[in-house]
Amino acid sequence: MGKGSAGVTETGRFLACATKALYATQSGPMLIIAGHIHPKIHADGTSRKIRNGVGVASGRIVQFVISDNAVTFYEFASLFRDRLGCRDALFLDGSISSLYAPDLGRDDRLLSLGPII
Secondary structure, three states, X not given: OOOOOOOOOOHHHHHXXXXXXXXXXXXXXXXXXXXXXXXXXXXXXXXXXXXXXXXXXXXXXXXXEEOOOOEOHHHHHHHHHHHOOOOEEEEEEOOOOOOEEHHHOEEOOOOOOOOOO
């Protein structure tokens, strides 16, 4: 990755490379790794929650996503891979996911939040 590019990667891979990040966050699990759904995420998973995450398409298009309805990890990961074209995507949060985007008519006011992007 160079100037003007973005990426999502596993912590170990990031630490092993010489890339310097201008901005970074750590969360998990990875949803999509090199175009494949994380091997521990299964199509028959039953946990449904509002979820949010981030993925990168074409090495520079950052896609922040929050679900409108409760979804499984598999459904969420599939969205990044199949509809958004992300080769790598990271789960950010579940139960306390919220979005403030007045232009989209979204002002989720939930309980106290942790990190904000």
